[in-house]
Amino acid sequence: MSVLVTGGAGYIGSHMVLALRDAGREVVVLDNLSTGFRGAVPHDVPFVEGNCGDEDLVKSIITEHGVSAIIHFAGSIVVPDSVKDPLGYYENNTVNSRALIAAAVASGIGHFIFSSTAAVYGEPPECPIGEDLPLAPISPYGTSKLMTEYMLKDTARAHEIRFAALRYFNVAGADPEGRSGQSSARATHLIKIAAQAAFGMRRHMEIYGEDYPTPDGTCLRDYVHVSDLAEAHLLALRHLEAGGGSLVLNCGYGRGYSVREVISAVKRVSGVDFDVRLAERRAGDPPALIARADAIREVLGWRPKNDDLDKIVAHALSWEGQLQRSNVA
Numbered sequence: 001m002s003v004l005v006t007g008g009a010g011y012i013g014s015h016m017v018l019a020l021r022d023a024g025r026e027v028v029v030l031d032n033l034s035t036g037f038r039g040a041v042p043h044d045v046p047f048v049e050g051n052c053g054d055e056d057l058v059k060s061i062i063t064e065h066g067v068s069a070i071i072h073f074a075g076s077i078v079v080p081d082s083v084k085d086p087l088g089y090y091e092n093n094t095v096n097s098r099a100l101i102a103a104a105v106a107s108g109i110g111h112f113i114f115s116s117t118a119a120v121y122g123e124p125p126e127c128p129i130g131e132d133l134p135l136a137p138i139s140p141y142g143t144s145k146l147m148t149e150y151m152l153k154d155t156a157r158a159h160e161i162r163f164a165a166l167r168y169f170n171v172a173g174a175d176p177e178g179r180s181g182q183s184s185a186r187a188t189h190l191i192k193i194a195a196q197a198a199f200g201m202r203r204h205m206e207i208y209g210e211d212y213p214t215p216d217g218t219c220l221r222d223y224v225h226v227s228d229l230a231e232a233h234l235l236a237l238r239h240l241e242a243g244g245g246s247l248v249l250n251c252g253y254g255r256g257y258s259v260r261e262v263i264s265a266v267k268r269v270s271g272v273d274f275d276v277r278l279a280e281r282r283a284g285d286p287p288a289l290i291a292r293a294d295a296i297r298e299v300l301g302w303r304p305k306n307d308d309l310d311k312i313v314a315h316a317l318s319w320e321g322q323l324q325r326s327n328v329a
């Protein structure tokens with residue numbers, strides 16, 4: 001029995017493919033390569049280039065590869081882009097997810113794991129953020145993801161399918177063995193940008209606002225290592241396969257670091273004192289997003305191995321170095 005990974009050529013999906021293979025599972029990847037890289041998927045893993053919203057294609061992959069579970073990473077992920085192009089985001093994140101879920105139901109798939117996000121909470125009234133806080137996304141990106149959570153909940157009531165929606169906080173780092181990492185040069189994420197600055201690929205970087213109500217005035221985020229996140233999906237898959245019920249869980253460590261603390265860590269670990277400037281606040285950035293993280297540990301027995309900011313930064317830098325060497329070569 002095989003696991004279908006949509007978006008498996010992307011940043012998080014490629015780490016999932018590695019984790020599944022390391023666990024001895026059969027995998028097939030479906031990705032349209034809009035932001036992913038063919039080279040991120042090992043050559044001995046079956047790869048189909050196409051749209052996860054193509055129901056007939058998904059059904060044929062399920063039949064051909066004997067798929068028993070789907071892990072769905074495919075989607076569009078840049079929050080400000082979703083504000084400029086809401087219908088594009090609803091199309092790719094919600095409409096295509098609907099088609100994927102329909103293909104799963106029609107093909108008798110019993111287990112479905114979905115990449116949700118802390119963005120479903122919007123600007124939460126309290127922090128750390130428990131799963132039971134109000135769901136009030138403030139961007140089309142967050143809403144497009146929440147709508148997929150709702151579709152899964154309703155579908156699981158009506159059909160023989162159970163799901164896990166994992167609400168990721170800030171995903172960062174790279175495979176500790178150097179097999180994958182965040183490859184998109186256009187990435188907007190803080191640690192990726194700071195790593196690019198450390199390698200001289202940017203002349204400087206900016207801090208978006210230092211007048212937030214936080215200890216040093218910059219935003220607090222809960223940075224979770226991408227390999228720990230992949231491990232959480234494996235545990236969620238085992239939970240569903242063992243007959244466990246559907247789940248909605250935060251995936252973070254429950255500790256926040258400020259933008260300044262992250263930049264200091266990148267400077268300390270890289271040994272490079274790159275230029276950092278102060279800029280205006282970026283629209284839509286909540287001051288603090290920190291997970292209440294006990295449920296995932298209790299329910300799934302998740303024991304992250306990389307819960308350490310310097311380690312996350314070291315792995316991100318190591319991957320950035322590999323990327324740079326391969327671009328120069």
Ligand SMILES: NC(=O)c1ccc[n+]([C@@H]2O[C@H](COP(=O)([O-])OP(=O)(O)OC[C@H]3O[C@@H](n4cnc5c(N)ncnc54)[C@H](O)[C@@H]3O)[C@@H](O)[C@H]2O)c1
Nearest residue numbers: 007009010011012031032033034035036052074075115171
């Ligand atoms: N990176 C984060 O911090 C973060 C946080 C919360 C949630 N997420 C979610 O995790 C998932 C993966 O994010 P990522 O950071 O790896 O992004 P990514 O852009 O690296 O990966 C997305 C992958 O999906 C593919 N894709 C996009 N639309 C597709 C479609 N219609 N059909 C087939 N393939 C398609 C892309 O080519 C890419 O390989 C996304 O759903 C995202 O919303 C990410």
Ligand SMILES: O=c1ccn([C@@H]2O[C@H](COP(=O)(O)OP(=O)(O)O[C@H]3O[C@H](CO)[C@H](O)[C@H](O)[C@H]3O)[C@@H](O)[C@H]2O)c(=O)[nH]1
Nearest residue numbers: 117118119169170188189190193206207208219259282285
């Ligand atoms: O060059 C930069 C980049 C980021 N930041 C700041 O660093 C913090 C983290 O920003 P990221 O862009 O790395 O991450 P976000 O918190 O905006 O968002 C990420 O996490 C969210 C959930 O927490 C969503 O899932 C979203 O998809 C994902 O990009 C923010 O305060 C941001 O303003 C800077 O100061 N300078």
